[in-house]
Amino acid sequence: AHFLASEVFDNGAATAEEFIGRRIAVADSGACWRSGPTSHPVFTVDEDMAGYVDQYVSAVRMMANGGELLAEVAIDISGVTGEVDAAGTADAVVITPDGELQIHDLKYGRGKHVDAIGNRQLRIYALGAAEAYGIAYEFDRVRLVIHQPRINPGPSEWSLSLSELEEFRGEVI
DSSP: OHHHHHHHHHTTOSOGGGGTTOEEEEETTEEEEESSOOSSOEEEOOHHHHHHHHHHHHHHHHHHTTSEEEEEEEEEOHHHHOOTTOEEEEEEEEEOTTSEEEEEEEOOOSSOOOOSTTOHHHHHHHHHHHHHHTTTOOOSEEEEEEEOTTTOSSOEEEEEEHHHHHHHHHHHO
16 A cells, blocks of 8 residues: 555556556565566555545645655654664655645554554654755644544644654654
């Protein structure tokens, strides 16, 4: 589902429905499109997957509000955690024209609900993204968003100021 969403964002596709019937192979190094046999687990994009991914894609595009939208972004968090080469991948990073940094996380499973409020992983990613993009963009607030379309049709959100986010940095280190 993450790979499919990234393909929709990166290839300018209108919806994930355009990919129904395509096969996604998942290997240790990531996912890729496959037409032939593979020894890795393979998922075929069906209407269910396309529908749930489209819920996520639509919500992110709406929240981006004409801003910069980056999918599957590698975030250097070593400056946040103090660990050498620490990194993570944000499912989507958005910088809106009105000064908001958004970190989006797609949870595709049907397990337990994950709340954006107080979410440590997203706050760490937000700190890393603020370091990476703060030179090129101006933003004064942060919105953390968790999308769980197979559990809830609407995302869980939490907004905080940059100063509130910076207070969290001391807890992480």
